[in-house]
Amino acid sequence: MKILAISGSGRGASTNTAMLNAVSDIARPHHEVTVFSGVARLPVFSPDAESGPLPQSVQDFIGMIREADGLIISSPEYVRAIPGGLKNAIDWLVSREEIIGKPIALMHASHRGDDVLAQLRLVLSTVSAGFTDEPFLRIGLMKLPPEEISRLMLEPSHKAEVTDFLRRFADYCGLT
Template sequence: MKILAISGSGRARSTNTALLRAVAVIAQPDHDVTVFADVARLPVFSPDLEAGPLPEPVQCFVDSIANSDCVIISSPEYVRAIPGGLKNAIDWLVSRDEIISKPVALMHASHRGDDMLAQLRLVLSTVSTGFAQDVFVRFALMKLSPEDIADHMMQAAQQASVRGFLHSLAQASDDRA
């Protein structure tokens, strides 16, 4: 299964990006996970920009979604809400077909963030009929460095959680086919 893992963070040393990079390693060889950590590079959404060729970073993002079997999103919570960069990325997809029936699941790198997760669930259930609300896993990784996250996620219990999550996502994807 080809999975696009989207980090909702614009930080260079993001906890969520580090989590998704660890997931990409754990997923091998059964799944091919590509991490998209460039929400900060996407221009601010405007319907006017959809009329002609899409801006290059947006086209790359859209193509990545189109070429994946499913999507994982892991995002921080900013001021009890979806970070602006992630919301902007989703806005670029609203009038497009690539995300509509794509299976999408959430992963979270913090013990908190429930307000953002509730908002993200609402938004994703609006833009994708494939949003797998019940496919979810959470890890308490706040305050860890990306290197510490990589080490932590290689522990047997964490790998088992990731594999269980990926199995559930694959089942949700198969159910959509």
């Protein structure tokens, strides 16, 4: 199964990106997880920009969505909302066929952040009939450096949680 794991953070040392990178390592060899951590590099969406050739970074992002069997999104919460970069990335997909029906699940790297999760559930269920609330995985990793996150994620209990999450997501996608 080919999974695109989208980090909603624009930070270089992002907790969400580190968690998704660890998920990518854990997933092998059963699943191929590619981490997209480039939401900050996408230009600001405007419907006017859709009338001509799309910016290359947007074309690349859309191509990654097209090639994936399913998407996993993990995002921080900024001021009780979806970070602007992630919302912008989703806006680039709204009028595109690549997202319609694409299986999407959420992961979360914090013990808090229920507002962003509620907003993501609303937005993602609007753009894709493939969005699901289950499976969902939450692992509290806030304020840890990426190296520590990688180490913690490989502990047997977290590794088992990730493996189970990926199995349930593959089941949901019909790819087991």
